Amino acid sequence: MLSFEMSAEELLTYQGTNPRPADFDQFWEKSLVELAATEPETEFAEATDFPLPFAKTEHLYFTGTGGYRVHAKVIRPHNAEGPAVLIFHGYGGEQPKWVELLPYAARGFTVAALDVREQVAFRTDSQQANSFSLRNHLVEGLDDGPEGLLYRHVFLDTRRLADIIGALPEVDETRIGTTGWSQGGGLSLVCAALAPGIKSTASVFPFLVDYQRAWELNLEKGPYDEITTWFKKRDPRHLREQEVFTTLGYIDLQHLAPKVQSDVTLYIGLEDQTCPPSTQYAAYNKLGGPKQLRVYPDFGHDDLPGALDEIFQSFSTNL
Known part of the structure; x- marks a missing residue:
């Protein structure tokens, strides 16, 4: 274990490498004001492809910043008990299949699964007619400054x-x-940071953290290899290196982590070369609320035995 990383003791105190922009807080305050000024135009449409006798299955559409029409799946039990679970999917994937949402719905929880914009899953009119992009989303918009990311x-x-x-x-x-797992693990923490009422978060090996550290490890594996590719194509002599990592700092989860007040459980595989452990600890060590770790010493970016069951049981008990 830890064959390529810092020691276990160092991980517990690591505070991250990627720079935090001086106006980080103001940037996100302004972004939330922009979101509030964007009419959501919310629409729920019956999901006729997956009817249930005990719940409504629906396609949710809403308008996000930039005028983009976003999609999510929602199951709303007829005898809902009050709690809700928001699920976020992995990078380049799509939200879970309906059947994968059933455990929470059967428990009486409302459950919603977001389709991340531009990741080739459920298409909306906001996407270009022939668009097909699986990667490079990490650096998408980088040339336009932080507002364009x-x-x-x-x-x-x-x-x-x-x-x-x-x-x-x-x-x-x-x-x-x-x-969520990976990208979904990152977005589950982002949501808890930006929506302060979130009560509980279960994040599995989160992506979107400490970009400069991931780049310096030079593991040449997706998704962080997109940064190296960007330099090769846009800045081969690294004349803009400081600017690039400062810009990425606006979407670095470790800088949002202090705003997270929910009860967080973070699952980490210590041999993860996709989302290196140190990047994940950079966020974990800065979390603002109650937190606990689930460490898998011999696992990488893999299925972590018992994690899904434990997350379900934890939400069932604590929400």
Whole structure:
């Protein structure tokens, strides 16, 4: 274990490498004001492809920043108990299949799964007719400054989803949990930072953290290899290196982590060369609320045995 990383003791005190922009807090305050000024134009449409006798299955559409029409799947039990769970998917993937949402719905929880914009899953009219992009989203918009970063919009989409689900009459907005793996693990923490009412978060090996550290490790594996590719194509002599990492700092989860007040459980595989452990600890060590670790010494970016079951049981008990 830890064959390529710092020691276990160093991980517990590591505070990150990627610079924090001087106006980070103001940037996100301004971004949230922009989101609030964007009419959500919320629409729930019956999901006729997956009817259930005990719940409504629906396609949710809403408008996010930049005028993008965002999609999510929602299951709303007829006898809802108040809690809700927001699920975020991995990088380049799509939200879970309907059947994968059933455990929470059967428990009486409202459950919503976001489709991350531009990641080739459920298509909306906001996408270009022939667009097909699986990668490079990390550096998408980098040349346009922090306001142009694709992930700035995605981060704000998580807040809008939390607002919409929290406002449903059957949902208690103080009993919402967030969860996901990899990109979804990162977005589950982002949502908890930007939507302060989130009660509980289960984040599995989160992506979107400490970009400069991931780049310096030079593991040449996706998704952080997109940064190296960007330098090769845009700045081969690294004349803009400081500017690049400072710009990425606006969407670096470790800088949002102090705003997270939810109860967080973070799952880490110490041999993870996709989302290196040190990057994850950079966020964990800065979390503002109650937190606990689940460490898997011999696992990388893999299925972590017992994690899904434990997350379900934890939400069932604590939400």
